[in-house]
Structures are given as C-alpha cells and as structure tokens.
Amino acid sequence: MTGRVLVLGGTGEGRRLAEALVAEGVEVVSSLAGRVADPVLPAGEVRVGGFGGAAGLAAWLRAHPVAAVVDATHPFATTMTASAAEACAVTGHPLLRLQRPGWAEHPGDDWRWVDTLEEAAAAVQGFGSVFLTTGRQGLGAFAGLTARCLVRSVDPPAPPLPGRTTVVLARGPFTVEEELALLREHAVDVVVTKDSGGAMTAAKLTAARELGLPVVLVRRPPLPLGVPTVATVDDAVAWVLGR
Ligand code: NAP
Numbered sequence: 001m002t003g004r005v006l007v008l009g010g011t012g013e014g015r016r017l018a019e020a021l022v023a024e025g026v027e028v029v030s031s032l033a034g035r036v037a038d039p040v041l042p043a044g045e046v047r048v049g050g051f052g053g054a055a056g057l058a059a060w061l062r063a064h065p066v067a068a069v070v071d072a073t074h075p076f077a078t079t080m081t082a083s084a085a086e087a088c089a090v091t092g093h094p095l096l097r098l099q100r101p102g103w104a105e106h107p108g109d110d111w112r113w114v115d116t117l118e119e120a121a122a123a124v125q126g127f128g129s130v131f132l133t134t135g136r137q138g139l140g141a142f143a144g145l146t147a148r149c150l151v152r153s154v155d156p157p158a159p160p161l162p163g164r165t166t167v168v169l170a171r172g173p174f175t176v177e178e179e180l181a182l183l184r185e186h187a188v189d190v191v192v193t194k195d196s197g198g199a200m201t202a203a204k205l206t207a208a209r210e211l212g213l214p215v216v217l218v219r220r221p222p223l224p225l226g227v228p229t230v231a232t233v234d235d236a237v238a239w240v241l242g243r
Contacts (some may be wrong), residue, residue: 003067014072018042054086072098085212085224097229102195108216117141179207
C-alpha cells in the first residue's frame with residue numbers, strides 16, 4: 001500500500017486499525033465526527049468534523065492524497081456509512097467497511113428485538129425503571145416515558161429526555177461487577193441497547209442475564225450494497241496491505 005488511508009472512525013475498531021496501520025508504516029488520517037468533547041485520539045493524523053454529505057466527502061477525497069478508505073464507523077452511523085459508499089463510488093476510491101459482529105444471545109437471556117428506537121420505547125411501556133444505553137443521540141424517542149430512566153453517556157445528553165431521568169456520565173468499558181452494581185442501585189427492571197456488538201459494552205448484557213432482566217435490542221441497519229465488509233481489524237489491515 002503506497003498512499004495514505006482515510007479511516008472513518010469514532011470506534012474502538014477505528015482506533016485499533018489506525019494504530020495497526022501506523023505500526024505497519026502506512027500513513028493514516030483518521031476522521032472523527034466531533035461529537036465527543038474529549039475523544040480518545042487514534043494514532044497518526046486526525047481530522048475532526050463532518051465532510052458535508054457524500055458530495056463533501058467526494059470533494060475532500062479529490063483534494064487530499066488518499067489511496068483508500070476504510071469505514072470503521074459505528075454500526076448505527078448509517079448516514080456516514082451511506083455517504084462513504086456514495087462518495088467512493090463517484091471518486092473511484094477503494095472502500096472497505098469494517099464492522100464488528102453483532103451480539104449473540106446466550107442461554108438465560110430474555111432479549112426482545114425491535115427495529116427502531118421508537119419501537120424500543122413502545123417495548124418498555126409498563127416497566128418502572130429503564131436503563132437506556134442507546135447513546136446520547138436519539139434519546140428523544142424515549143421522551144414520552146413516565147418510568148424512571150437511567151441514562152449513561154460520555155457527555156451530558158441534550159433534551160428532550162424522559163421526565164424522570166437520572167444521568168450517569170461515564171466512559172466504558174465497564175466490568176460485569178460495575179454493571180451489576182449500577183443495575184441494583186437503580187433497581188433497573190429493563191435494559192435498552194442497540195446491537196452495537198463488541199466486548200467494550202457487553203458487560204451490561206451479562207449483568208442483565210445474571211439478574212434475569214429483559215433486554216430490548218435495536219437491530220442494526222442494513223450494510224450498504226456492493227461494499228466489501230470485514231469483521232475484524234486484522235482483516236482490515238490485510239485488505240489495506242494487500243492493495
Ligand atoms: P451518522 O448519523 O452516520 O453521521 C451523521 C453525520 O456526522 C455524518 O453525515 C457526517 O457529517 C458526520 N460524521 C459521522 N461520522 C463521521 C466521521 N467518522 N468523520 C467525519 N464526519 C462524521 O453518525 P452518528 O451516529 O452521528 O455517529 C457519529 C460518530 O460517532 C461516528 O464516528 C460513529 O462511529 C461514532 N459512534 C456512533 C454511535 C452510534 O450509536 N450511532 C456509537 C458510538 C460511536 P457530514 O454529512 O457533514 O459528512
């Protein structure tokens with residue numbers, strides 16, 4: 001691989017990919033959305049902020065010497081993923097999607113799958129104490145809930161929020177013991193999460209299983225058509241080095 005690689009990041013995978021590529025002597029520029037006030041920065045060069053849609057990204061790719069793009073954004077960062085597919089189709093840049101596998105159900109789990117945050121809000125009607133781990137964005141979907149809601153996020157969430165919300169500011173990963181303590185402290189009776197996958201935020205699922213709590217999971221949006229996809233950082237490194 002001769003040229004620079006643009007890594008669309010904001011995830012642990014994005015950071016690990018940048019680190020691995022830099023260690024291989026590949027020039028990397030990582031792109032972050034700029035949502036988190038104090039992000040953990042990846043190795044190599046970093047740029048921050050949106051590109052201005054697919055057209056903006058295409059213009060950026062034409063203006064900067066980049067040989068390939070790896071979209072390592074979060075499984076639910078659908079707009080960025082769609083923009084990357086559209087921009088690279090226009091400019092001809094090779095594009096790889098790096099997306100970790102979703103979570104798998106274990107014996108003892110009580111998982112309830114839904115397609116949207118709105119459906120998740122409907123699925124927790126009737127519960128008294130809801131742990132919302134869906135991230136700071138999209139909490140508006142739960143604004144109508146009258147249950148006690150526990151929200152955990154890296155930066156403070158903006159309104160609209162459910163009326164009886166307790167916010168815990170924290171950055172993962174969390175241990176199962178920490179998750180058990182939090183669920184007990186707030187007498188949580190249902191957990192809501194996106195199917196983000198990965199080990200970083202999986203402890204809450206183990207804790208919910210141990211306490212016999214139901215978990216409402218939001219299904220992942222579909223992958224963009226025609227974009228090669230890998231599930232591991234090692235496979236993404238091999239793709240880059242093989243070009
Ligand atoms: P999104 O809805 O797909 O993105 C919205 C807009 O933010 C995009 O259209 C783009 O703006 C900008 N953007 C997103 N990711 C970017 C990146 N890596 N570099 C530059 N601009 C980016 O995504 P999101 O759900 O807001 O996620 C934003 C970031 O947080 C992503 O980097 C993602 O990996 C990370 N993240 C998301 C979640 C989640 O649950 N969604 C969870 C953890 C981390 P323009 O159109 O102006 O280019």
